[in-house]
Amino acid sequence: MFSNFDYDVIWRSLPYLFQQGMAFTLTLTAIATVFGLILGTLIAMMRLSSSAVLSGFAVSYVNLMRSLPLVLVIFLFYFLMPYVGQWIIRSDQPVQVGAYASTIVTFTLFEAAYFSEIMRAGIQSVPRGQVMAGYAIGLNYREVMRHVVLPQAFRNMLPVIFTQTIVLFQDTSLVYVLSITDFLGAASKVAQRDGRLTEMYLFAALVYFLICFTASFFVKRLQKRISIIR
């Protein structure tokens, strides 16, 4: 069954697959994670704030993002952003944003919604009694957050953040809709050029599997190591 497979196509295209394809996939994952976490923290703080306006905005944002398929958001932003740019800088014509910049912004904004929910859940998972106990020994709000709530919340949410990053790593493959050369896009281009679809997609699947499986394994180990004894 596999006798007419051409494994050489994989060897020949390795530099292209990894130096271009995987490099972009990892860059996008890293940028979207870092900025998504920063933005997500801000949104989580807005959500938990006592201001109805701030928390209302945060809730709407998170609900909107979580209710739309990522592919749709990628498309929507790609076509919408030139006009938003035009509106912001009051230009005469739509601003050229480009597929790369557009995907980075899209993934950051999209992941921020998910990360903010992870953070909110992490902070709220710390029982109210812990906050009370912190106040009772004389800590103020900031000290309670820093020494009592956040260290516990962080332990609860760190594994979930990593898991979400693994999901994000897989989701970056959706940029194929904008013809961007990520890892899967690169594999796909080689596959169609050389007529070796099965080999290339199998290889791509194997690479994704190995990376994600290994990452998940380490997340589980980490989870065990940092978990709180209860």
Add this chain to the structure above:
Amino acid sequence: MPMITIEKVSKWYNPQFQVLKNCTTAVEKGEVVVVCGPSGSGKSTLIKTVNALEPVQQGTIMVDGLNVTTMKKDLPKLRSRVGMVFQHFELFPHLKIVENLCLGQTIVLGRSEDAAKAKAMKMLERVGLTAHAQKYPGQLSGGQQQRVAIARALVMDPICMLFDEPTSALDPEMINEVLDVMVELAKEGMTMMVVTHEMGFAKKVANRVIFMDAGEIVEDAQKDDFFGHPRSDRAQHFLSKILAH
């Protein structure tokens, strides 16, 4: 001047639900006052208003001559001088026992790491848990955790102690080890306000007993009067139920 004064205190959770109704009482220096009453009577809420963990809408609460109800900026400082022990211990699970005891000392009182540790070990010895200093709260039994919680309050050199049902989350065989520590404290002259159902403890060390029902202080009497001849029907009813066995 009493150590704790509670005057005409009322509290609502929402406009329809009043948890505290015009409560007035006082705790003298060195006095041990037990607060009892059926579930939902507001006794836990009342004790939490003393160090402003629960805000009140009406009335005045004074601790050591300072008005807690209007206090804002100095509240953490006052709370550090009022020891509090919770029903569910509320030790910080991510910190070792000794770290639990040092946190408030170093951050709030500004003690050095070494001084805090020395004080922590002294208090652990007092509650008989020196061997567990390097463990995490989750590795200790309920009774041990509650004794650590008492020690965590004591390292701050409190002027008075509040106990919110300190034994009601414990397995029966662990209640006494906690009560023993509390009896010791009372004998040393610590000012204590204790919400508890342990009538044995009340009979042994309390000076006064406050009986609450439906948010009101129904009876506030010397211990012997309360147990000997409770005046109100509600207190008689409560005592007959709780002392039946």
